[in-house]
Amino acid sequence: MKKAKRCSVFMLCAAVSLSLAACGPKESSSAKSSSKGSELVVWEDKEKSNGIKDAVAAFEKEHDVKVKVVEKPYAKQIEDLRMDGPAGTGPDVLTMPGDQIGTAVTEGLLKELHVKKDVQSLYTDASIQSQMVDQKLYGLPKAVETTVLFYNKDLITEKELPKTLEEWYDYSKKTADGSKFGFLALFDQIYYAESVMSGYGGYIFGKAKDGSYNPSDIGINNEGAVKGAALIQKFYKDGLFPAGIIGEQGINVLESLFTEGKAAAIISGPWNVEAFSKAGINYGITKLPKLENGKNMSSLIGVKSYNVSAFSKNAELAQELAVFLANEKNSKTRYEETKEVPAVKSLANDPAIMKSEAARAVTEQSRFSEPTPNIPEMNEIWTPADSALQTVATGKADPKQALDQAAETAKGQIKAKHSGK
Numbered sequence: 001m002k003k004a005k006r007c008s009v010f011m012l013c014a015a016v017s018l019s020l021a022a023c024g025p026k027e028s029s030s031a032k033s034s035s036k037g038s039e040l041v042v043w044e045d046k047e048k049s050n051g052i053k054d055a056v057a058a059f060e061k062e063h064d065v066k067v068k069v070v071e072k073p074y075a076k077q078i079e080d081l082r083m084d085g086p087a088g089t090g091p092d093v094l095t096m097p098g099d100q101i102g103t104a105v106t107e108g109l110l111k112e113l114h115v116k117k118d119v120q121s122l123y124t125d126a127s128i129q130s131q132m133v134d135q136k137l138y139g140l141p142k143a144v145e146t147t148v149l150f151y152n153k154d155l156i157t158e159k160e161l162p163k164t165l166e167e168w169y170d171y172s173k174k175t176a177d178g179s180k181f182g183f184l185a186l187f188d189q190i191y192y193a194e195s196v197m198s199g200y201g202g203y204i205f206g207k208a209k210d211g212s213y214n215p216s217d218i219g220i221n222n223e224g225a226v227k228g229a230a231l232i233q234k235f236y237k238d239g240l241f242p243a244g245i246i247g248e249q250g251i252n253v254l255e256s257l258f259t260e261g262k263a264a265a266i267i268s269g270p271w272n273v274e275a276f277s278k279a280g281i282n283y284g285i286t287k288l289p290k291l292e293n294g295k296n297m298s299s300l301i302g303v304k305s306y307n308v309s310a311f312s313k314n315a316e317l318a319q320e321l322a323v324f325l326a327n328e329k330n331s332k333t334r335y336e337e338t339k340e341v342p343a344v345k346s347l348a349n350d351p352a353i354m355k356s357e358a359a360r361a362v363t364e365q366s367r368f369s370e371p372t373p374n375i376p377e378m379n380e381i382w383t384p385a386d387s388a389l390q391t392v393a394t395g396k397a398d399p400k401q402a403l404d405q406a407a408e409t410a411k412g413q414i415k416a417k418h419s420g421k
Contacts, residue, residue: 141304
């Protein structure tokens with residue numbers, strides 16, 4: 001996704017039958033009595049409140065409480081909570097990207113959730129893991145997203161689609177003429193470039209035996225990462241990517257080329273489905289291609305979640321609301337309104353969801369993907385890695401030199417900012 005949406009994308013394909021947990025845990029009558037007359041504030045994502053309208057009304061009726069829903073860009077809600085929480089004007093429940101969880105917990109902004117294992121088991125392993133910090137749960141998955149391949153059916157048919165990234169390189173060499181292009185991607189950003197680098201053995205952080213990230217083990221400059229970056233550099237060096245898609249405005253140029261019918265295929269995400277549809281593009285969506293080594297291109301999965309503010313005066317009731325909003329029934333209803341792919345396992349093969357080409361593509365691509373790391377140290381990776389990839393894209397540095405510098409910078413920043421925790 002875009003930088004604001006890094007967060008990092010997860011539906012796995014296995015389906016389970018968990019209907020008994022569909023409405024979340026039952027509460028006692030005494031809890032209902034104590035909640036009477038309370039008011040909760042929910043910060044929902046922009047233009048997404050219709051997705052929870054019915055759920056909110058049902059919760060209000062069942063608990064005899066008032067729920068006020070306020071729309072805010074989800075990627076900036078933690079920023080607002082830092083000010084509004086202590087001032088007493090913040091939310092009880094908010095929605096946020098999974099890669100911000102670690103930072104928010106470190107800053108004391110989120111309340112630990114205590115929900116039963118059968119509720120946690122509703123969600124895909126990757127999505128629930130995105131909400132864990134030090135083996136404690138701080139949110140429930142709302143939706144997942146990851147990058148996929150969009151292609152213009154008027155320029156290339158499904159049967160003609162190259163199967164590997166290297167084949168896309170060959171296709172682009174035949175079709176790119178400076179004004180029209182074959183395949184395009186924002187490979188000057190680690191969020192997108194990781195799809196290639198990890199396929200050859202690169203990684204952002206290594207993992208400990210318990211599955212937690214090891215911030216002292218950075219793999220953005222290992223042999224595999226360098227090999228992936230060298231392949232990326234070929235697309236720029238040989239003029240298959242326009243210079244305009246490098247840097248901050250790159251995403252606007254890439255999307256414009258696709259909506260104007262000047263690019264056969266691009267890597268983007270489900271957040272662009274509506275925009276591309278409105279542009280009248282006859283597009284298809286599929287998973288990312290394979291690499292020459294036979295591995296599928298990976299991607300970073302982003303998870304949107306419902307979390308409880310540490311400043312909530314009704315934290316227990318707020319947790320119940322978060323569980324209710326994220327349950328199976330309400331996740332499906334929210335999808336029908338917002339088209340955000342839910343993280344509930346049992347919905348992976350739901351006909352109402354799988355009839356969507358975008359949902360199918362996200363589900364399939366998620367099989368090859370990893371969560372965006374949610375530890376605070378991830379904040380020290382984005383900028384140096386992106387800067388390094390831009391020098392690779394512009395030919396100002398060879399991949400090894402650039403990535404070695406990025407890793408050194410990231411390690412220095414991690415030591416300076418996080419070694420005392």
